[in-house]
Amino acid sequence: MFTVTVRDHMMIAHSLPREVFGPAQRLHGATYVVDVAFSGPELTRDGILVDIGRAAALVHEVLGGLTYRNLDDDPDLAGTTTTTEVLARVIAHRLAARIDELGTGVRRLLVTLHESHVAWASYERQL
Numbered sequence: 001m002f003t004v005t006v007r008d009h010m011m012i013a014h015s016l017p018r019e020v021f022g023p024a025q026r027l028h029g030a031t032y033v034v035d036v037a038f039s040g041p042e043l044t045r046d047g048i049l050v051d052i053g054r055a056a057a058l059v060h061e062v063l064g065g066l067t068y069r070n071l072d073d074d075p076d077l078a079g080t081t082t083t084t085e086v087l088a089r090v091i092a093h094r095l096a097a098r099i100d101e102l103g104t105g106v107r108r109l110l111v112t113l114h115e116s117h118v119a120w121a122s123y124e125r126q127l
Contacts, residue, residue, distance in 0.1 A: 001040070002039065002040055002042075002043060003037050003038065003039040003049070004038050005036065006035070006036055006038075007035050008036075009034060009067075011029065011030070011031045012067060012070075013030075013069070013070040013071065013072075014071040014072055015027045016081055027070070033113075034111065034112070034113055035111070035114070036055070036059050036091075037109070037110040038106045040104065040107045040108070041107065042105050049105070050104045050106055054102055055102060058098060058101060062094045062095050077090070083121075084121040091123075092109050092123045093125070095109055096127055107126065108124065110122055
């Protein structure tokens, strides 16, 4: 299995309206470093799994739908507690919906959101 990973970032605002989240129940900001690993069993005839530039552009576009936004106001996320884990899943599903734009044999995505240098969460899905 081959894997190519690209990195970007996003800045969001949100609240986590459950007691378990303590002070994070209030509106606050978060900046995530986002890694997306594209995996597949075969390379193209050019010797690549995915064009890194095209993969990076797709990740940037998908993150653009979330960054600099208050996720509490996003109708697509209404009723969703936007934890780091949930956001990783949202991003993975949005990328999966557009994976054909890369025109490759990618079979798995792993999206990792780094909340800080000591904590991160990931979501992995098959395609």
